[in-house]
Amino acid sequence: MSRFLRNQGWVAGLFALLVFLFVVTKLIQPGYGSGDFGSLARAVLPYAFAVAAQTVVVIAGGIDLSVAAMMALTSVTAASMMNGASEEYALFVVPFVLAMGLVLGALNGILIVVTRVPDIVVTLAMLFVLQGAALLVLEAPGGAAAEWLKASVIGTVPIPGLPDWAGAWVPKALVLLFVCLCIVWIPLRRSRLGLSIYAIGSNELAAFRSGVPVARTRIVAYALSGLFAALGGLSLTISTGIGAPIPGPYLLASVAAVVLGGVALGGGKGGLLGPIIAVFVLRLVRTDLTLLAIDPNVTAIIEGLIMVAVVMFGAFITMRSRPAGATA
Amino acid sequence: MTTNPSPQSPLLDATGVAKNYGAVAALRNASLSVLPGEVHALMGANGAGKSTLVKILTGAIKSEAGRILIRGQQLDVRSPADARRAGLLPVYQEPALIPDLDVLSNLRLTGTPVEPFRAWVRELGIPDLDIRETARHIPLAVLRVLDLARALAVEPDVLLLDEMTAALPANLAEKVLEVVRRQGDAGRSVIFISHRFVEISALCDRATVLRDGSTVGVVDIEPGIEERIVEMMLGTRIEKTRVTARAANDVVIAGGGRPRLSVRNLQLGTKLNDVSFDLANGEVAGVFALEGQGQEELFAALAGSIRPTGGSIDVDGAPVKFSHPSDAIQAGIAYVPGDRAEALAMQRSVRENIALPFSAALRKWGPIRMRREQVVVSGAIGRLQIDTRAQGEVQRLSGGNQQKVTIARWIAANARTILCFDPTRGIDVGTKQEIYKLLRELAGQGKSVLFYTSEMEEVQRVCDRVIVIFGGRVVDTFPVEEADEAALMRAAYGLPRGAKADVGILAEVKPGSNAEAAS
Amino acid sequence: MTDIATMPQPVSFGRRLKRFMADRPPIPLIILLIILVVILQILRPGIVNERWIANTAKFAIPLAILAGCQTMTMLTGGIDLSVGTVATMSAFIMATQIVNQDPTVAFLLAMLPAVLIGLVNGIGVGVFRVHPLIMTLGTSLIGTGFLQVYQRTVIASGAKIPGFLNWLGTGLTYGFPNALFLFVPVAVLIVFMLNRTGFGRLLYAVGDNERAARLSGVRYWQVITALYVLSSLLAGITGLLYIGLIKAPSLSLAEPLVLPSVAAAVIGGTSIFGGRGGYTGTIIGALILTVLTTLLTILQMPEGGRRILFGFIVLFVTAAYLRIVEDR
Amino acid sequence: TAAGKYTIGISNTVQGNGWREEMICAMKAQALASGEVAKLNIAHRNTDAAGQLEDIRNLISAKVDAIVVNPADPAGIKAGLEEATKAGIVVVAVDQAVTEPSAYIISNNQEEYAYLGAKWLFQQMGGKGDVFYMRGAAGASADSDRDKGFKRALAEFPDVKVAQEVFTGWQQDQAKQQILSFLATGTPINGIWTSGIDNVIVDALVEQQAPMVPVVGADNAGFVGQLSSVKGLVGAAVTNPGSIGGAGITLALQILDGKKPAQQTVLVQPQLWENATEEGKAKLKSVVDPSLSPEWPVSISIPDWTTYTKEQIVACKGPGE
C-alpha cells in the first residue's frame, strides 16, 4: 500500500482533484450533464495527444518543442488531402498521416543522435521547419474532413448492457482517446522497448550498460512522439473540419500537463495516466472559469498560479519525504 | 610472465589493449587470458586499469588498440548488448540497475529469466526480496547482489565481477564467494576483481596482475603467492618507508589543550550509533573501517553535509550545529570527499576550483582580486606539486592531480581542520608519499586532520592514533604503534583486541589462509 | 581496433586549425557570421552598408541582452522563459505611467514587476527546486495575466514613449546606434561579472557540479535567487530599450524574442546543461540570428520555405559549432 | 445591479492585440449601454479553432442566451455554432464570416478592406511602380481574405509590381525589423501596403530619413495621428473598427428581442481616410485622437449600431462590474 502511494500517489491525488472539480462544476452549474461531459472529452482530445507525445520523450530524458508544429503540419496535410476527396479516401489519409508523424518524429530523434545537439535545440529548429512545411501545405486555414471522421468524435458509444443514462456518459471522443492511447501505450509499457525508454531517461549510462541500444531507443521515443502528435493533428482536423497551419497553444500546455502529471522533466519517471488526468483537470478548470464568468484576464493568472502552486507543492512533499539527514 | 601451459584453449583472450583518457593512460598494454571453468583474478593497485579493462572487454567503452578473441574468434563487441550475446556478462563497480524501474522491469529490460533470478537471489542470502520494489529504494549492498544474481541467471560463459564484494557486509560477501566458486566448478569462467587477498586465495585459480595499465604477470594461486603478487602490483615501489614520514615530524600533540573537535554520542539513523571521540590540535587521527560501516556518514555529518539525528559536536569546546557545509567551513572544518567527481567542477579550471570557497559567502560575491588569488592559488599548487599542464579544465588532469586539487583548495583556504575521506584513492605511490608528508606537515603546524583510509598500511604511515568503526560504532581506538595490520583487521571485523580468533570471513573455508591474511 | 592510435603522428594543419579554434570559441562563430554577411551581400549587392550595420545592431542589442539572461541562467543549468513577459511588462508600464508620473517614479514602477517575478522565480527554483522551465513559464503566465488586468486601467490615459527611450532606441551618434551606450556597459559588466567576480564563478560552479559547490560552502538558493532577480532586471531594462525602438506598446511586445534568445545563447556555445559557455559567444549568436532574419526576409520565397530554411540553418550552425569546439 | 435580463457569452481567440482589446471593450460598453444585459461571460484568450470550440461549448454549458464570437476560422467552429443554435442560443459572428448557416454575421469586409486601400495606393503611385506588401500572419484567415482583395486590386493595375512580400505576423517588432532590413537593401519602392501594422513603418521611414512613399494602413490611433502630423507622409487609413464587437452585441440583442434582421449577414463597409486631398485632411483632423493607445482603432463607434459613449468604451466596463 505504501509503495502504491509512493509510486501512484501523485496520480491518485490528481484523480481526487479531478473528482473534486467535477463536484465543483456540478455545484456551479447544476445542469452540467452528459452532453457537457462530451464537450469536455472533445476539448481534451488534441491536448491529450499532445501531452502523450510530450510524455514519451520526457520519460526518455528529452523534450520535444516541435509537438505543436507537428500537429499543425499533420492537421493541414490531412485536411488538404481530404479536401474534395471521397469519404473512402480518408481511409487512406489517416494511416498516411500517422506514418508521416512517425517518420518526422524519427527524424527528430535521428538529428539528435547524429548531431549530438541537445534535444531542446534540435526540436526548436524542427519547430520552425515543421511550421514552414505546414505553411507550404496550406497557406491559410482550409481543407476538409470526411464526414465519418467528424462523426467519430460526436455522440456516445452504445455499450451493451449499460443503461442509457450511463451510456450517455461514455462519449465517443473519450473512447477514441483511450483506444488510441491504449493500443500504443499498453503493449509498449510492458515491452522491452518501453522499459528501454524509461531506462535511457532514468540513467543513460546504466541503460547502456544493461545492454539497451541507447541511440535506437531515443529515435523510437521521438518517433512515437511524432505518432501521438499526428493523432493530435488528426483530432484537430476531425473536430474543426479544417486544417490550420498556425500551431495552437499545445506546446506549453503539453509541458505543463506533463509536469503536473507527475512526470519528472529529468526523465525516467511517471506514466501516461497522470498527464492525461492533468489535461482533464486543466480543461475542467477552464470550463469552471467560464461557467463562473470570471474576468478573462484573471483566468490567465489563475491558470499560471495553479501550475506553479501544484508543482511547488510536489517539490515540497518530495523535500519533506526525503529521509531525515539526507542532503537538502 | 609465468606461463601456464594448458591443454585447453582460452575462452577469452585479450592482448595489447590500450586506452587513453585525455592525458591519462588508463591502459597501455593489458592482456588477459581466461580458460574455461576458471576463476581468474584481475589484480592491481588502485588506478591500475582493472575496471577499464572490464569495460573494454564488455563493450562499455572503446579501446584504442588491442585484440580481443572470444573462443578464438575476433568478435566485434561494440556495446554491452553485443558482449551479452557473446556470453560475457559484467557486474560493474557501479550498480547498473535502472534506478527508476522496479526489479522485475529491470529483469525484463535485460531479458533475464525471473525464476532463476529469484533462485539466485535466495541463494545469495536475500530471502525476502520484493521484486516490485523500485531500484532507487533498495540499499546499495542489496543492489550489488541483485546485479550479480541478474548476471548469474542467464548463465554466462564469462562472468566479470568488478569489486563485487567491496560494498557488501560480511554475511553477503561470504555467500557471494560461495556462489562464485561454484560457477567455476560448474565449468563457467569468472573474472574476479578484488583487493582482498583472502578472497583471491580462497577462490581463484590464476591471477593476472596489472600495473599502470600494463599486464605484468600471470600467476597460479598457491599458498605464499601473495608476496609475489604484491611485488608485481607495486613494482619498484615496494620498499617500505613505514612510519618514516611520520617520524620525520616531531609529533606535537597539544596535551592538556581543549580538543579541536569533540564528538559525543553521535547518532545518524541506523548508520551511526553513539559515536564519540576527540580530535586534538596538531593530530592526524585515522579512521579505519570496512566498507559501509558508517564512516561516510560520520564524515558527512562532521562536514555539515547531513544532519545528525542525535548527539553533539563541539568545536574548540563550543557546541555547534551544522545545517550546511558552509557552517562547517565557517568553523574551519573542510571536507575532502573520496569521490573526486563530488568535489570538483570538472569543466572549470584548476584555479577556479581551488579558489571556489573564497567566493562562497555572500559578501565575497564581488570583484575578485585576481593578483592576490593568483598568489594564494599558485602557493597551494606549488605546495602539492600539481601538474598543471592541462589546467584549463580539471577533467583533463590525471586522477591523482584531480585529487590533489581537492586538497589544495583547503590548503589555500587555510582550513584548520581537514576531514580527508580516502584521499589517496586512485593515486600513485609517489603522490601518496607527498600527501602523507603534507598531512604530517599540517599537523606540525597545529592543524588537525581526520583521515579515513581503506588501506591499512596508510594508517601506520600517517596517523597518530586510529579510530576503528564497525557497524556504526567506535569499536576501538589505538595508538598507532599498536595498529599493525592484524590488530586493525581484527578490530575492523568487530573482534575484541587481543582475541586470538581467526580473521577473515573465509577462515574456515580454506585452511592455511589465515597466515596470508595476517601477512 | 588498430595500433595506429598509440603511435605519435604528425599533427596535420587541419587538426591544428581545429585545435586553434577550439581553444578560442568565438572565432569559429565570427567566421560563421562573416559567411552569412557575405551571402547576404552576394544576394543583394550593396546591402551591407553603414546604415544596415546600424540597423542590425539596433535589433541585435535587445536580443543579445535577453540572450545574456539566458546565458547566465543556462550556466546554472536553468532557463528563463519569463524574460519576454518581464520585458513587455516594464515597457508597457513605463509607456503608460510616464503619462502622469515623474520619470523616476515611472521607471521604478516599471522595474517593480521585474524584481518580483525574478524573486519568485529564484525562490521557486532555488528553494523549492521547481524545474526552471516550469517555474518561469508559470510566472510568465501570471505576469501576462496581471498585465492584461493592468492594461484595462490605463486605456483612458493612453501611452507615450519617453523621449529619452526613443533617443536610446532609435537614435544614432556618428552613425552608431545610441543603444550601444546601454549595451556596451551592460555587456562589459556581464562579461566582467562572469569572469572576474565571485558571483560569476559561483554560477559556473553551481551549474557544473552543484554538490561540489555545496561542499565548498556555496548556498545554492542564494546564488539562484540572485541570478533570477538579475536576469529579470536585465529583461526589464531590455523592455525599456525595446519600447524605445519599436515605439508601440503592445501586450506581447517582447514575447517573440524569447525563443530566439535561447537559440542565441545555444548558438553562442553555452551549454544548456550548465557549467560551460560565456557571453561573448552569445553576442555573436544574437548577431547571427539577426543577420539570418534579414537574409530570409530578402529571399524571394514563400514564408514556409523561409521558416524551413531558418530551422535548418540554426540546427546546422549549432551542430557545426559543437563539432569544432567539443571534439578535441 | 444590472437591470438587464440576458446573459451574453463572448468568444475571442487573440489576446494582447490593441484591435481585439478594443473589440472586447466595445462589447462590454455596448452591453452596459443597452441596459438589457445582466452579465457578460467572456472567453478571451490566445487559442486556435479547436480551443474556440471548447470555449463555445463551455458557454453552451453556462446556458447563455446569445454568443458573440470572433471566429478563429470561418469553417473551423461550425460544429460548435450548430450545437449552440440547437440549444436555442442566438449566435452572432463579428469581424469575420462563418460558414454555419444559422449564425448571424456582422463583419468588417476584409476583402474590401484590402481592395480599397490597395486601389487607392496604386492610384497614388500613378498606376505603376513597385510596392512593398506587408501582410499579416501567415495562415490566418483574415490575412488570406485580405490577400484576395489586394490581388484583385493588383490585377487592375498591370504595371504595379510587388517588390517584396513579407508576413509581419501582425507583430510590431517583426514588421519594423523587416522594413528596416528592406530599406537597407536600397531597393527603390513606390508604395507600402500594410495589414494594419502601420505606425512602426512610418517611424522607420522617418528614422532612416528614407524617401517618403505613400503608405496604406488601418485606422489605428497612432497611424491616423501620423497622417496628420508627419511631414511629407502621404497615406490612407482604411477603417477596420474594433467597435464591430459592440455592433455584434446590438445585433444579438435585437434578435433576442425578436427583431430579426432581413439577411443573415450584415457587412460593415470600410471607409478610406486619406491625406492627399484637403477634404481628406479635414476628415482625418476630425477623427484623430491622441488620447487613445496607438494600437486602438480611432473609429470607436459605428453609427446606428453602437450607443455607448467614448468614456464608456475607454472605461472598458461591462454590466455588473
Ligand SMILES: Nc1ncnc2c1ncn2[C@@H]1O[C@H](COP(=O)(O)OP(=O)(O)OP(=O)(O)O)[C@@H](O)[C@H]1O
Ligand atoms: N572517464 C575517465 N576519464 C579520465 N580518466 C579516467 C576515466 N576513467 C578512468 N580513468 C583513469 O584511468 C585509470 C584507470 O582507472 P580504472 O578505473 O580502470 O582503475 P582500477 O584499476 O579499476 O582502480 P580501482 O582499484 O580504484 O577501482 C585511472 O588513473 C583513472 O583515473
Ligand SMILES: Nc1ncnc2c1ncn2[C@@H]1O[C@H](COP(=O)(O)OP(=O)(O)OP(=O)(O)O)[C@@H](O)[C@H]1O
Ligand atoms: N578571493 C581570494 N583570493 C585569494 N585568497 C583569498 C581570497 N579570499 C580569501 N583568501 C584567502 O583565504 C584565506 C582564508 O580566507 P577567509 O575568507 O576564510 O578569511 P577570513 O578569516 O574569514 O577573513 P575575512 O575577515 O577577510 O573574511 C586567507 O588566507 C585569505 O587570504
Ligand SMILES: [Mg+2]
Ligand atoms: Mg575499479
Ligand SMILES: [Mg+2]
Ligand atoms: Mg571569515
